[in-house]
Structures are given as structure tokens and as C-alpha cells.
Amino acid sequence: VAGMAWGANLRDEPIQPIAAAKVTNPAMVELGKKLFFDPRLSRSGFISCNSCHNLSMGGSDNLKTSVGDKWQQGPINSPTVLNSSLALAQFWDGRAADLREQAGGPIANPAEMAFTHDLAVGTLRTIPGYVAEFKSVFGSADISIEKVTQAIAAFEETLVTPNSPFDQWLKGDDKALTKQELAGYKLFRDSGCVACHNGPAAGGTSFQKMGLFEPYQTKNPAKGRAAVTGQDEDRMNFKVPTLRNVELTYPYFHDGEAATLEAAVDIMGRLQLGRKYSQAEIADIVAFLKTLTGDQPTFVMPLLPPSSSATPKPDPWAK
Amino acid sequence: VAGMAWGANLRDEPIQPIAAAKVTNPAMVELGKKLFFDPRLSRSGFISCNSCHNLSMGGSDNLKTSVGDKWQQGPINSPTVLNSSLALAQFWDGRAADLREQAGGPIANPAEMAFTHDLAVGTLRTIPGYVAEFKSVFGSADISIEKVTQAIAAFEETLVTPNSPFDQWLKGDDKALTKQELAGYKLFRDSGCVACHNGPAAGGTSFQKMGLFEPYQTKNPAKGRAAVTGQDEDRMNFKVPTLRNVELTYPYFHDGEAATLEAAVDIMGRLQLGRKYSQAEIADIVAFLKTLTGDQPTFVMPLLPPSSSATPKPDPWAK
Numbered sequence: 001v002a003g004m005a006w007g008a009n010l011r012d013e014p015i016q017p018i019a020a021a022k023v024t025n026p027a028m029v030e031l032g033k034k035l036f037f038d039p040r041l042s043r044s045g046f047i048s049c050n051s052c053h054n055l056s057m058g059g060s061d062n063l064k065t066s067v068g069d070k071w072q073q074g075p076i077n078s079p080t081v082l083n084s085s086l087a088l089a090q091f092w093d094g095r096a097a098d099l100r101e102q103a104g105g106p107i108a109n110p111a112e113m114a115f116t117h118d119l120a121v122g123t124l125r126t127i128p129g130y131v132a133e134f135k136s137v138f139g140s141a142d143i144s145i146e147k148v149t150q151a152i153a154a155f156e157e158t159l160v161t162p163n164s165p166f167d168q169w170l171k172g173d174d175k176a177l178t179k180q181e182l183a184g185y186k187l188f189r190d191s192g193c194v195a196c197h198n199g200p201a202a203g204g205t206s207f208q209k210m211g212l213f214e215p216y217q218t219k220n221p222a223k224g225r226a227a228v229t230g231q232d233e234d235r236m237n238f239k240v241p242t243l244r245n246v247e248l249t250y251p252y253f254h255d256g257e258a259a260t261l262e263a264a265v266d267i268m269g270r271l272q273l274g275r276k277y278s279q280a281e282i283a284d285i286v287a288f289l290k291t292l293t294g295d296q297p298t299f300v301m302p303l304l305p306p307s308s309s310a311t312p313k314p315d316p317w318a319k
Numbered sequence: 320v321a322g323m324a325w326g327a328n329l330r331d332e333p334i335q336p337i338a339a340a341k342v343t344n345p346a347m348v349e350l351g352k353k354l355f356f357d358p359r360l361s362r363s364g365f366i367s368c369n370s371c372h373n374l375s376m377g378g379s380d381n382l383k384t385s386v387g388d389k390w391q392q393g394p395i396n397s398p399t400v401l402n403s404s405l406a407l408a409q410f411w412d413g414r415a416a417d418l419r420e421q422a423g424g425p426i427a428n429p430a431e432m433a434f435t436h437d438l439a440v441g442t443l444r445t446i447p448g449y450v451a452e453f454k455s456v457f458g459s460a461d462i463s464i465e466k467v468t469q470a471i472a473a474f475e476e477t478l479v480t481p482n483s484p485f486d487q488w489l490k491g492d493d494k495a496l497t498k499q500e501l502a503g504y505k506l507f508r509d510s511g512c513v514a515c516h517n518g519p520a521a522g523g524t525s526f527q528k529m530g531l532f533e534p535y536q537t538k539n540p541a542k543g544r545a546a547v548t549g550q551d552e553d554r555m556n557f558k559v560p561t562l563r564n565v566e567l568t569y570p571y572f573h574d575g576e577a578a579t580l581e582a583a584v585d586i587m588g589r590l591q592l593g594r595k596y597s598q599a600e601i602a603d604i605v606a607f608l609k610t611l612t613g614d615q616p617t618f619v620m621p622l623l624p625p626s627s628s629a630t631p632k633p634d635p636w637a638k
């Protein structure tokens with residue numbers, strides 16, 4: 001996303017506009033959309049990717065932690081899938097390199113969809129509509145977990161949110177932001193939030209310690225990046241979340257404990273910058289953050305191909 | 320849905336074509352669609368109408384009985400919401416007169432959405448986008464459960480599925496059905512299935528005893544119509560379900576115990592008509608039943624207005 005691609009009017013700022021999705025393989029995207037919405041990828045037949053990354057609600061579930069298989073309480077806040085393709089890695093601790101690697105995770109996670117890759121793929125193979133669609137997309141009717149995750153990732157890559165008021169301003173439209181929003185952005189930028197929240201996603205470019213000036217108090221046992229590196233100094237290092245559409249992705253932080261943007265900004269100021277903002281300053285920054293809400297993906301609800309008599313019958317209450 | 324409305328070519332059969340939805344108030348339908356998809360109408364913030372009446376899957380959940388609040392096991396199979404506006408009453412036992420009366424039920428049902436009408440309405444009142452939308456749809460910003468159910472019902476009225484192959488045949492297109500499909504229809508009609516499965520929905524026009532020639536064996540304790548009338552002779556009387564889109568609404572019967580259409584047809588023949596069909600006859604009838612799959616509602620996924628800081632924070636695990 002080089003500056004020049006946007007033309008000469010692009011302002012030189014640490015956050016860049018989001019580019020609209022370039023769909024090179026619409027048939028694969030369509031297949032991935034179906035899979036994203038299909039609860040048959042879960043043990044229960046009840047939970048789909050969209051259950052926890054609800055695209056009607058900014059790509060997350062607006063719960064502190066997610067409801068998983070058997071109503072299990074999830075360990076960590078569900079991040080939005082919007083613009084997740086822009087991040088340097090996936091998950092709060094970055095343990096998946098990219099969306100393809102990521103998408104296999106929840107299907108087999110006992111606390112999420114609680115299935116196995118073999119059972120999920122075996123289920124899809126009994127659904128004639130999927131067999132035909134995999135064949136037409138991949139040139140072969142054989143369904144594998146690699147193809148499943150590739151298609152889901154292709155769909156997720158379309159889930160970008162261009163054209164926010166802030167992007168319009170970045171591209172030179174002085175009227176796109178109100179005075180308060182602009183003041184909020186300048187405060188955000190000049191007080192140093194952009195050290196971490198930068199790039200087109202206003203985040204997702206690095207792992208950073210949560211709690212630099214003061215430790216972050218939480219009962220959530222997540223170790224952050226240390227779980228991946230095994231290094232104790234990486235404890236409480238998390239992928240800096242995107243601030244795109246942050247108005248929609250409440251509650252905030254990996255533990256979901258900040259209910260409002262006001263609370264999140266206050267904590268960020270104190271813990272990450274050692275700075276206590278006034279109520280008026282917080283209001284300005286929040287006004288700016290809301291200008292990061294872009295065009296949400298709008299698409300027709302997918303119609304899922306029906307099961308056949310060979311399809312295993314899901315039982316949500318099976319022991 | 321009078322015959323003449325379809326023109327002179329309409330065949331005179333006990334099942335009539337489905338008419339496309341006439342949308343008189345698109346803004347109300349749009350609001351109802353949002354509410355149908357909004358998990359904030361549930362105690363947990365996780366379950367929406369679409370969880371159990373998934374419009375990607377024929378308007379039902381394809382489970383024997385539904386997963387409700389706290390992963391509770393539902394008492395009865397979730398019927399499709401597709402074409403439900405055509406039925407004489409709502410629910411398997413007909414205890415709601417119409418869609419408006421019905422829509423209040425699940426919100427407050429402890430085994431489904433487990434909320435109260437007051438809490439649901441109170442939640443909506445804190446969401447500025449809803450306040451504005453109720454105001455523009457109803458002329459007043461005050462949100463009430465009556466307006467909520469009216470909007471949901473208006474959306475549900477659009478969920479009709481016209482233009483199935485069988486409807487094309489009814490309207491005079493001889494090529495719309497294969498020989499087997501037509502043979503299946505004639506067997507269905509002439510052996511008496513249409514005594515109960517008739518009208519545009521191929522069902523939904525009466526309550527009938529399940530198990531006329533032989534009792535229906537089930538562990539499901541549902542009393543059927545007797546729960547409404549208090550009359551013992553109404554035990555095991557259920558609203559005849561629509562056969563529209565029955566290909567998509569597996570598993571079958573009020574207890575969800577028939578996994579396939581073949582099984583359901585075999586049971587119907589024996590229990591309702593005292594007739595044992597051959598495998599070939601069953602295959603013909605099933606081929607016909609699949610011609611009842613019409614155009615599914617296709618619409619853009621709704622975008623839900625975000626909560627405000629005044630919105631109560633849902634806790635799926637609250638005691």
C-alpha cells in the first residue's frame with residue numbers, strides 16, 4: 001500500500017488508507033463465504049466462524065470472551081476478522097503466520113468448534129453441492145483441509161473496510177473530519193499512539209507489551225507472545241490490535257474488560273504512554289477513533305448446500 | 320392466492336403456486352431483518368432468531384431439537400420460518416395465532432433466548448441506531464415489544480419461496496418436472512397425502528393426528544394441539560407442516576427423529592394412510608418433494624447498529 005498508489009493528494013501520515021479488496025477468484029471467495037457461515041464445520045452443527053466473528057457486528061461477537069462448543073467460556077476476546085489480512089500474523093499472540101494457517105485452528109479447537117479436520121472434511125465430502133463446488137473451484141472434487149482453509153482465507157481477504165471518513169481525509173478531503181475528530185487525531189498522533197497503532201490497519205504491525213508504564217491488571221491468564229517464543233520477557237506482549245472499526249468491536253483488550261472506547265483510551269494513555277488524558281481529550285480521541293469505521297463488507301447471505309443421507313448427523317449433546 | 324391470479328394456464332391441483340412477496344413497507348422489513356439477526360434480543364447476547372431459523376439453511380437449524388440459552392436442549396424440532404406466513408397458526412400446536420403473536424415467544428422463552436420483553440426492549444432503547452430507525456419506521460422513537468414483533472413479522476412475511484420447479488409445472492410448464500418427479504407427484508396426490516398437505520404451502524392448513532393407522536412411537540413428550548385445547552382427543556394432533564423446501568428442513572417430524580425424506584415418506588405412508596410404499600415409490604415421492612424447493616430469500620446481510628455505553632453488557636455465563 002505505497003503512498004503513491006493513492007495519488008499526489010495523499011497526506012503523509014503514519015496511518016494509510018485501506019485499499020478495496022481485489023477479488024481475483026470470485027468463485028473461491030464464494031465457496032469460502034459458505035464455509036465461513038457453515039455450522040457443519042463444528043462438532044455440534046451449531047457453531048460457524050460467523051458465530052464468533054459476526055459480520056453483522058463488525059466481525060466479532062461483542063462478548064468479553066466467546067461462547068464455544070457446549071457453551072464453554074472462551075479464554076480470550078474474539079478479534080475482528082475485518083482487515084485481519086493486513087496484520088503481520090494472526091491471533092493475539094501471533095501464533096499463526098497467516099489466514100490460511102489460522103483457519104484450521106478453530107475447527108479443531110475443543111473450546112471453539114470442537115471438531116477434527118478429518119471429521120469436518122469427511123462431512124463436507126458427503127455434501128454433493130460442496131463436492132461440485134470444490135471441483136469447479138479447484139479443478140478436482142477431492143476436498144482437503146488445505147482447500148477448506150484456502151477458500152476461507154480467500155473470503156476473509158475480501159473483508160476489508162475502505163472509505164472511512166479518516167481515509168477520505170487522508171486522501172485529501174478536508175471536510176471529511178469535524179474539528180473535534182481532527183483534534184482527536186492530532187492528539188492521538190502527537191502523543192505517541194501511532195508508535196504502535198500505525199499502517200493501514202492502525203495496528204497489526206508489531207507485538208507490544210501491554211502495560212509499559214504501569215502493569216496491566218487482569219485475571220486473564222493469557223501469556224501473550226511468550227506462549228509462542230517461550231521467552232519470559234515476551235509475557236503480556238500482544239499483537240497490537242487494529243483500530244479500524246473499533247467503534248464496532250467492543251469490548252476491548254485481549255480480556256474484553258474495557259467496555260467502552262473511553263475506558264480503553266484512558267487505560268492506553270496511562271499504561272502505554274504514562275499520560276493521564278482529561279475527559280475532553282478522551283472525547284476527542286474517541287471521536288477520531290470512530291472515523292476509522294469504514295464501509296462494511298456487504299454481501300448476499302450465502303445459501304448452504306444441503307446435507308445428504310450420508311452426512312453424519314450432528315448431536316450437540318453427544319458425550 | 321386464488322387460482323385465477325395465475326392466469327388461465329394454472330393447473331387445477333390441491334397445491335397452488337406461491338406468490339412472490341409484496342413488500343409494502345421496505346423500511347419496516349429492513350428493521351425486522353436486523354432484529355431477526357440481532358443476538359442482543361437474547362439474555363446471552365449470543366443467540367438470534369437466525370441461530371435456530373438459519374436463512375442460509377432453509378430457515379431451520381437442521382438439528383433434531385434446537386440449542387438454546389446455555390446450550391439447553393430444545394423440546395421440539397425447529398420449524399422453518401420460510402413460508403410460515405401462509406400457515407393457519409404458528410408453532411407445532413398452533414398456540415400463536417400469527418407471526419406477530421409468535422415473535423414475542425422465543426425472546427422470553429427460558430430455553431430459547433431466555434430474556435424478558437422489558438429487558439430486550441430496554442436494550443434496544445439504548446442503541447441509537449435502533450432509536451432512529453424505529454422513529455423513521457413508526458413515526459415515534461419509542462420502542463415497544465409490539466413494534467419489535469410487528470417489524471420481525473413484516474420481515475418474515477417476505478420469506479416466501481416462489482418459483483419452484485413444481486410451481487413452474489403448476490403454471491403450465493410441462494418440462495419443469497421430470498417423468499419421475501411427475502410420477503411422484505401423482506402418487507402423492509392420488510394416494511391421499513394431499514388430504515393434509517394442501518394449499519400453497521403444501522401444509523399449514525389444518526391440525527391432524529400424527530399416527531392415524533398406527534400410533535407414532537416417540538420419546539418426545541409434546542402433547543400437540545391438546546396443550547392448547549385441553550382436550551385429550553387432541554393429543555398428538557400437530558399442525559401439518561409445510562412441505563415447501565422440505566429438502567432443506569431435515570430432520571423431520573416434531574421430534575426430528577426421521578433423518579431422511581425417505582424415512583419420513585415411509586412413515587407417513589404407513590401411519591397416515593395405512594399404506595406401505597415400495598422403495599421405488601418412495602424414491603418417486605422424494606423426487607417430487609424436492610421439486611418443492613423454491614427460490615430462497617436472497618438478501619444482503621444486515622449491519623446491526625452498535626451498542627452505546629448505556630447498553631447493558633451481556634454475560635452468557637451469568638447465574
Ligand code: HEC
Nearest residue numbers: 048049052066067068076077078079090091092103106112
Ligand atoms: C467459539 C468462538 C470462535 C469461533 C467459532 C471461531 N473463532 Fe476465530 N477467533 C476466536 C477467538 C477467541 C480468537 C482469538 C484467539 C487468540 O488470539 O488466541 C480468534 C481469532 C481469529 C482470527 C485472528 C484474528 C486476529 O486479529 O488475530 C481469525 C482470522 C479468525 N479467528 C477466523 C476464524 C475462522 C475462519 C473461523 C471458522 C473456521 C473462526 N475464526 C471460528 C473465536 C472464534
Ligand code: HEC
Nearest residue numbers: 192193196208210238240241252253254264265268269272
Ligand atoms: C506501546 C504500544 C502501544 C501504544 C503506545 C498504544 N497502544 Fe493501544 N494497544 C496496544 C496493545 C498491545 C493493545 C492490546 C492490549 C491488550 O489487548 O491487552 C492495544 C489496544 C488498544 C485498544 C483496544 C483495541 C481492541 O480492539 O481491543 C485501543 C482502543 C487502543 N489500543 C488505543 C490506543 C490509544 C488511543 C493510544 C494512545 C493513547 C494507544 N492505543 C497507544 C499497544 C499500544
Ligand code: HEC
Nearest residue numbers: 367368371385386387395396397398409410411422425431
Ligand atoms: C433456541 C432456538 C430458537 C430461537 C432462538 C428462535 N426459535 Fe423460533 N422456533 C423454535 C422452535 C423449537 C419452534 C417450534 C416450537 C413449537 O412449535 O412449540 C419455533 C417456532 C417458530 C415459528 C413457528 C413456525 C411454524 O411453522 O409453526 C416461527 C415463525 C418462529 N419460530 C420465529 C422465530 C423468531 C422470529 C425468533 C426470534 C425472535 C425465533 N423464532 C427464535 C426455535 C427457536
Ligand code: HEC
Nearest residue numbers: 511512515527529557559560571572573583584587588591
Ligand atoms: C392425515 C394427515 C396426513 C396425511 C394423510 C399425510 N401427512 Fe404428512 N404430515 C402430517 C402431520 C400431522 C405431520 C407432522 C407430524 C409430526 O411432526 O409429528 C406430517 C409430516 C410430514 C413430513 C415431515 C415434514 C417436516 O418438515 O417435518 C413429510 C415429509 C410428510 N408429512 C409427507 C407426507 C407424505 C409423502 C404423505 C403421503 C404418503 C403424507 N405426508 C400424508 C399429516 C399428514
Ligand SMILES: [Ca+2]
Nearest residue numbers: 003012013014
Ligand atoms: Ca510516511
Ligand SMILES: [Ca+2]
Nearest residue numbers: 249250251252
Ligand atoms: Ca474486542
Ligand SMILES: [Ca+2]
Nearest residue numbers: 568569570571
Ligand atoms: Ca425439520
Ligand SMILES: [Mg+2]
Nearest residue numbers: 484495496497
Ligand atoms: Mg428437476
